[in-house]
Amino acid sequence: MLKDKDYIGLSLELNLFFGRIMKEHLIFMAISMPIINSKYILEADTLKESFEKLLEEVLSLSKGLISKEALESNELVTKYTLDAEKQVEDLFGICINKKLTEFTHNLPGEKGEPIYNLEGYVYDLNDRIFNLLMEVIEFKEKVHQEVLNCKLATFLYPEMLEHIIEEAKFYLKLLVSIQERAEDDKDILSKEIFWNHVMKDHALFTRGLLDPSEEDLIKAAHELAKTFEELLEKTKEADKDKACEVSRENLKATEKVKDFNSTATKGILSCEIKGLVNPLLADHLLRETNRYIRLLKDFIKTCK
C-alpha cells in the first residue's frame, strides 16, 4: 500500500513522463497521415490538445514534488526537446505547446515539505488521464486496423502503430496499479522485457527511416536491433536469481542506445543526418532510453 506522499510523487512522475510521450505519439500520427484522412488528423490533434491540458495540470502540481532522480534523468525533457519542438512546428505546421517544455525544465526539485490534501486532486487527475488514455488507445487501434486492412496509408510503419499502442497500454496498467495504491510490483524482469522490446523497435524504425546514404548509422541501428533481440530472449528466459546479472547486461546495451539516440538527435537537429526521422521523434526515443536507464540503475542499486 502506497503512502500518500509516494502516491502523489509517483503519480506525478508517471504522468509527466508518459503524458508527454502520449501527446507526442499523437503529433507523430497527425503529421504522418495524408490530408485525405483529415478526419483522423483532426482527431489526433484534438487528443493531443487534451493531453497537453492534462500535462499542464500535472505540471502545476509538480513543483517541489518530483524526485531529484527523475528530474536529472533527462527522461522528462532533454536539452534538445525545445529546439526539436520548434523545428517540428516550423516544418510541419503543427502546434506544440512549448510552455510545457519550459515549465518542465524549470521544475524545482523535491523539498521534503509535507503535502496537504493533494491526494484527492491527484486521484481525480489520474482518473481523467485514464479516461483520455482509453480514448487514445481506441483511436490508435482504429488507425492500426485501417492500416492493416490497407484502407489507410500513413508514413508510420504498422509496427510503429502497434508499438505506440503497447506503450499506451503499459502506461494504462501502471496508472491502474497506482490508483489501487499498489506497491511497485517488483517484477523487474517483465518491465525489462517490455523496454527491451521498445529498444529493439526503436532501432528497427531508425534503421528504416534513415536515408540510404547514412550507411554507418544504418549499420549501427541494425546491430542495436540484433543486440536487443538477443537480450529480449535472454531476459525472457531469465529467472529471478539472474535478474541482477541480466539487468547489468541490459544497462550496458541501453547506454549504447543512449549514445546512438543522442548522436541522432543532435545530428538531425543540426541538419547533418538525412532521413525521415523528425527531430522530435529522435528526442522522444532518447527520453524513453533515459527512463529505461533510470529504471535499470534503480534496480541494480538493490543488487549485491
Add this chain to the structure above:
Amino acid sequence: MLTRKDFIQKSLEYNLFFARIMKEHMIFIESGLLIIDSSLVLEGENLKESFEGILKETVTLANGAVSRALLNSNELVTDFTLESEKITENLTGICINKDITKAELELVSNSFFIYTQGLEEELKKLNARAINLVKEVIKYKEKILEKLLKCNMFANLYPTLVDHIMREAKYYLKSLEALQRREEPVKDVLENQIFWDTIMKEHAQFVRGLLDPKEVELFNTADDFVKSFEELIEITKKAGPKDIPKITKMALEDTIEIRDFKLQGTEGLIDCQIQVIAYPLLADHILREANRYIRILESYR
C-alpha cells in the same frame, strides 16, 4: 544518324516509357509532401498533368508504330498498373488518369506500319515540348532536394530518392536531346549499365527501408540485392569493351532476380499481404524500370 523509322520508334519508346515515369514521380512527390508545402504540391500536380498530356499524345501516335518487343517487355504498363493506380488514388486522393493506362494496354504493333514524314514532324515537336517540360521537372526536383538537404522542409521522401528521380529525369532529357540530333540515345554501353545498376541498387535500398520491420525475410532479400548490385557496379566501373558480354550477362541475371522480387512485391502490395509504407504504384513503377533494363540488356546480347 538515325533513319526516319528509328527516330520515330525511339522517340515513341522514350516518351512512352519516361513520360509515365515522370508523371508518377510527381505522384510520389505529392504524396510525400506535407500540406504546409501546398504550393509545391500544386506545382507537382501541374507538372503531373502536363506529363499526362504528353503521354496521352504519345500513345495516340504510337499505335501500330512501336515494336512488338517493346510492347511485350511490360515496361510501359504491366498487368498490375491499372489496379495499382486505383488503390494509390484511393489512398492518397491524388487524381490519376487511368484512361491513358487502358489505352496503353490496347497498344498494338503493326509490321506494315508506314513511317511518314508527317509523323516524324509531329514527333520532333512532341520531343521539343517534352524537353521543355523535363527541364522544368528537373528544376522542381532540384528545388525540393535542396530544401530537404538544408532542412528547410520535411517530406516523407528519402533525399536519395529525390536525387534518384532527378537523375532519371536528366537521363530522359539527354536521350531526347540526342534523338533531336538524330543520334542514338545510348552511346556507351557500360556507362548505361552503371546508370541502371545504380537505379536497381537504390530501388533495393528504398524497399529495404520502406518495408515494415516485421517483413524480415523481404528485408534480407532487399539487403542482398543492395550488395549484389553494389558489387556489379564496382566490376562494371573497372571493365573495358571486351568485358561487355560477361558483364551484360551478370547484370541480366541480377536484374531478372530483382524483377521477380519486385513482381511479387507489387502483387503483395495490391493484395494487402505485405506491410510497407509505400503505395502499390511505386512497386509497379520500379517493376517497369527493371523490365525496361532487362529488355535493354537482352538487346546487347
